[in-house]
Amino acid sequence: xxxxxxxxxTSYLSGGVLLGLGLMVMYLTLGVKAGASSFLSSTLTYFTPxxxxxxxxxxxxxxxxxxxxxxxxxxxxxxxxxVTAVGWWRLALGGLLVGFGTRLSSGCTSGHGICGVASxxxxxxxxxxxxxxxxxxxxxxxxLLGVTP
Amino acid sequence: xxxxxAILLGGGLFGYGLAWSGMAQPEVVLSFLQLRDxxxxxxxxxxxxxxxxxxxxxxxxxxxxxxxxxxxxxVKPMLAGTVPGAVIFGVGWGLSGMCPGAAVAxxxxxxxxxxxxxxxxxxxxxxxxxxxxxxLKRQEKPG
Numbered sequence: 001x002x003x004x005x006x007x008x009x010t011s012y013l014s015g016g017v018l019l020g021l022g023l024m025v026m027y028l029t030l031g032v033k034a035g036a037s038s039f040l041s042s043t044l045t046y047f048t049p050x051x052x053x054x055x056x057x058x059x060x061x062x063x064x065x066x067x068x069x070x071x072x073x074x075x076x077x078x079x080x081x082x083v084t085a086v087g088w089w090r091l092a093l094g095g096l097l098v099g100f101g102t103r104l105s106s107g108c109t110s111g112h113g114i115c116g117v118a119s120x121x122x123x124x125x126x127x128x129x130x131x132x133x134x135x136x137x138x139x140x141x142x143x144l145l146g147v148t149p
Numbered sequence: 150x151x152x153x154x155a156i157l158l159g160g161g162l163f164g165y166g167l168a169w170s171g172m173a174q175p176e177v178v179l180s181f182l183q184l185r186d187x188x189x190x191x192x193x194x195x196x197x198x199x200x201x202x203x204x205x206x207x208x209x210x211x212x213x214x215x216x217x218x219x220x221x222x223x224v225k226p227m228l229a230g231t232v233p234g235a236v237i238f239g240v241g242w243g244l245s246g247m248c249p250g251a252a253v254a255x256x257x258x259x260x261x262x263x264x265x266x267x268x269x270x271x272x273x274x275x276x277x278x279x280x281x282x283x284x285l286k287r288q289e290k291p292g
Contacts, residue, residue: 004187012188015170016195022163029155036250040274050278066160071257074168081259094245095269105234118200123227131239138243139182
């Protein structure tokens with residue numbers, strides 16, 4: 001299969017359904033819309049004087065640990081472990097910007113992109129349009145500069 | 150205990166889904182951002198169908214959640230940082246192929262180098278927190 005889905009659509013759709021079901025489990029039990037990036041702020045309150053998201057830090061940390069276990073379960077049952085070839089400086093600098101930007105914007109791909117859009121938040125719709133466009137431009141530029149993968 | 154089981158199931162499904170969809174691999178996310186494979190849009194669309202219906206339906210069927218807690222009706226408001234933050238996040242995402250949830254899930258698929266990215270994310274969130282909570286300003290002001 002070629003563009004736009006050279007690797008088929010099954011894994012994308014099934015993964016997306018499970019991801020959505022995971023968010024629904026959180027909504028149906030704790031009543032929360034569990035975006036991922038608040039976990040960064042909430043976990044920082046264990047080690048720093050910062051206070052943002054302190055009240056949700058316990059479940060957010062448990063949720064993150066559960067995410068690691070869930071991903072491990074997939075990799076272990078499908079022999080699909082993976083180590084990225086993306087360079088360390090891109091991970092470090094990219095991570096810094098992702099951490100700063102998602103907290104400044106109050107959301108990330110799951111917080112704005114899924115929970116926010118699913119709640120018809122105008123702020124989230126705008127944020128998604130902006131971060132998608134900027135990320136696509138950045139990734140194309142990095143590719144043009146010959147940095148691979 | 151029920152609460153912990155719910156979180157394990159919710160986070161577990163979320164992480165399993167991220168791994169299955171390939172989103173825990175920065176290369177797969179980058180192949181979307183380079184517009185070579187649009188699979189990421191399918192992941193978001195599938196998750197959105199479920200959550201858009203679920204967030205609306207659940208509070209109509211029940212007063213409280215299965216654990217007796219109130220349903221959040223949070224709709225993220227437009228804030229001064231919403232767009233500038235999205236721009237900064239976009240540059241970081243395009244550079245690295247990582248977003249916070251996918252980076253956490255990536256640990257589970259054995260992607261050790263992602264720890265560098267997660268360290269960067271915590272540092273970035275820390276710096277933003279310092280600015281937001283006004284601690285930098287106070288330190289810079291002499292006297």
